Amino acid sequence: MSVQTQNATLLIIASETSEAERLISALREDGFAAKSVAVPHAERLDEAIAQRGCDMILCCSHDRNIDLDAVLTAYRKLDGDVPLILIADAENAAADLAKARRGGARDLIRRNDNEQLKLAVTREFADLLRRRDARGLIERHQLCERRSRELIEVTSAGVAFIQDGLHIDANPAYLALFGYDSMDDLQGATFLDLVVPEQQKSLRDVLRGGDGSAQAAPLERDLTCRRADGTEFKAHLFAAFAEFDSEPCLRLLLNAMNGSRTVNQTGSDPAHGEVGQRSELTRLLDEIETHIGAEDRRVERPFAIFYIRVKDSMTLMRDLGLTSGLELLNAFASALAATVAGRGFLARLSQDGFGLIVDGLGEFDAKALAEQIAATVRLPSHATKGDSATADCDIGYYLVSDRAAAAEDIINAAHRLCLDHAHHAPVGSPPTSLAARTKQEDADDDTAIARKIEDALHHDRLKLVYQPIISLMGDNQENYSVLMRLLDAEENLLEGKDFIGPAIRGGLIEEIDKWAIRTAIRVIGEQRRAGHNLGLFINLSEDTFRNPSVVLWICDCLREFDVRGNWLTFQFQEELVTSNLTSISKLVESLKKIKCRVAMNRFGENAHPERLLQGLSLDFVLMKPEFAQGLADDQTKQQQILKLANLAREFNVKSIVTGVEDARALTVLWTAGVDYVQGNFLQRPSPTLEVQA
Missing domain, CATH: 3.40.50.2300 (Response regulator)
Incomplete structure (x- = not known):
């Protein structure tokens, strides 16, 4: 103006x-x-x-x-x-x-x-x-500087100011990144001291630019840094000219790259961090990934993940007030950090929730650690209302070995177990896969069957059989469910229920799945070229869909036999979804990209099936066979099937009822609007792809 x-x-x-x-x-x-x-x-x-x-x-x-x-x-x-x-x-x-x-x-x-x-x-x-x-500009600049300093104090990235190579200030995340307790400790080290020797020479000229004589363009590069204890980690450096207390200097912004192990990089440590909790979750996810091979999701370092939650935290803050309640939660966090110090990676994921990763724990040791935390980590005495025998936190832990699900699924599993414990379930870990969930005591039988499976794989004694999926709505495409049979050396024919469990527990299920997928793709290619309009439903086990390369392997098979993706439907069990939601979501997305269809088997066991349909882009749901047993005389089952069929229709998903026993059930299913049926009443599994009258 x-x-x-x-x-x-x-x-x-x-x-x-x-x-x-x-x-x-x-x-x-x-x-x-x-x-x-x-x-x-x-x-x-x-x-x-x-x-x-x-x-x-x-x-x-x-x-x-x-x-x-x-x-x-x-x-x-x-x-x-x-x-x-x-x-x-x-x-x-x-x-x-x-x-x-x-x-x-x-x-x-x-x-x-x-x-x-x-x-x-x-x-x-x-x-x-x-x-x-x-x-006015100076005041705004000073305000910006104050706010910048406040943000630097709480940012998850390490930020430091250096002059002539010496540290003049650094935020808590930077101190934690290099393992220093205070700024006084850090001032005794130059920035070059924190970088491996072979990279120091290239940084000297950059550090000399901190006198402000020339405001050069910001510098970015990857470094190998060294902590106070001598351990090393990879980091990305961003260096730019700045001022500190009106003196020219260099501002360094350092982000640890995946694979580095840091307990605190939020600017407020896991014990007291009210901010940066999304960053803490990200770093916990990154820490999980350091234990797992990127190619095949094999667990290179078995670990236990704990989710620890303060009981009734919302009630606590309501009764004592927000500020006092937060002080108590921070006191609990401090006690937790002190108890697990040096044991593993601790992150504060919310005001009242913490994630802890500890390497190399078995079931006994994990349970012992959970009990120790529950017994020793307490709220201040005035908040416990005199009940010293009751723990102030709920703990769920989850053991990870063999092949791992997505990192998000692993955290979710521990969190879910913590919630289960809050509802009076015992502290514990579900097995990391269906293999452990179906584990039996008779190891000798497993060993014998595992030998038969290996022999069948080597001598081509695995067989595919097919059971038709019949349309109740006039669909002219022939759909078949692909099932497995095993012929042992004594010419005994084993059904899937006889060897799938031992195959899962013995780590052979993925090899069986790949054999079945490749064989099925070859068969459908032959049938399509012969003029048959059919599609195949193929099961994927947990170990198989946890392998991130399985979709690329399927693509190779499709190209090898000149088969289109939309001729195939890959299905997985509903009970695997909640513990592998992120892994399955990625799988579904990848399969959709190659035009394959996706189905969920044993649908209807989850208490909230609508959430599964919201979270996954499915083409079919196959209801568990128990629904069809005695269906004609069971009003409750009829209402369940009607509800599930209507729910599937709302999400534009086709419904299939399996295990159909008699003709009377067909009338009920047609009336309920079910799209397809499958069962031995219609036709038993057959080695041929022909629907019998």
Whole structure:
């Protein structure tokens, strides 16, 4: 905004109001917008300026009743920025000029020189506005710096300021990244000391640029850094010119790359971190990934993951108030951090929830650690309401070995177990896969069957059989469910229920799945080329869909036998979804990209099936066979199937009822709007792809 568009308020010191009116009139005639306040002397000058909001002072020093020395004395005592212009007689101008300079006046104008007066007032008012703008910018800059410092204190990235290679300041995340307890400890080390020797030479020139002599472009590079304890980690460095306490320096921003092991990089450690909790979750996910091979999800370092949650935290904060409640939660976090110090990786995932990873624990050791935490990590005594026998936290733990699900699924499993414990289930870990969930005591039988499976794989004694999936709505495509049979060396035929469990427990199920998938793709290619419009439903075990490369392997098979993806439907069990939701979501997304269809088997066991349909893009749901048993005489089952069929239709998913036993069940299913049926009543599994009348 220009000076001409703003009104200045002038404080005119003159004993006669007529002189003040003459001055303001002369300025207005020349186009300077101004208001005036006239005072006869300089007493309480500061009060007059503050009360009337004056921008500038015009002092008529030619007035015999004005004491110039008193005016200059009062002016020097002013705190604000208010320019002073003296107006003097021509004969006294030279004498008053020396006083004006000593007193801080901005200019001295001869009386009746209206042109010079206007120029001086316009100039000083413009300068005043620029100074005010500058002060405003400085205040904003200082505010930004304060907020920047506050953000730096709590950011998950390590931030430091260095000058001549020496640390002058660093945030808590930077200290934690390198394993230093305080800034005093870090000041004894140069930044080069924190980098491996072979990379130090290339950084020296960059660090010398911190004197601010040349504001070069920011630098980015990957480094191998060294902690105080001598361990190393990979990090990404961003270095840029900055100022610290008005001194030029370099600002370093350091982010640990995946694979580095840091307990605290949130700017508020896991014990006290009210901020950065999303970052803590991300780092916990990254820590899980360091235990798992990227190619095949094989667990390279078995571990236990614990989820620890303070009981009734919302009630606690309601009863004690937010601030007191948060203080208690922070005290609990401190106690937890002290108890598990050095044991593993601890992250605060929410106000009342913590994730802990400990390597190499078995079931017994994990349970012992959970009991130790529950017994020793307590809220301050005044919050326990006198019940010292009851733990203040719920704990769920989950053991991870062999092949792992997605990191999100692993955390979710521990969290779910913690919630189960809160509802009076025992502390514990579900097995990491169906293999352990179906584990049996008879290891000798497993060993014998495992030998038969290996022999069948090597001598081509595995067989596919097919059971038709019949449409109740007039679909002309022939769909078949692919099932497995095993012919052992004694020519005994084993059904899937006889060997699938031992195959899972023996780590052979993925090899069986791949054999079945490749064989099925070859068969459907032959059938399609022969003119048969059919599709195959193929099961995927947990070990198989946890392998991130399985979809690429399926693509290779499709290309090998010139088969389209939409001829195949891959299915998995509903009970595997909740513990592998992220893994299965990625699987479904990948299968959809190659046009394959996806189905969920044994649908209807989950208490909230609508959530599964919301979370996954499915083409079919196969209801568990128990629904079809005695269906015609069971009103409850009929209502269940009707509800599930309607729910599937809402999500544009086709419904299939398996295990159909009799003709009366078909009438019920058709009435309920079920799309397809499958069962031995219709046709038993057959080695041929022909629907029998």
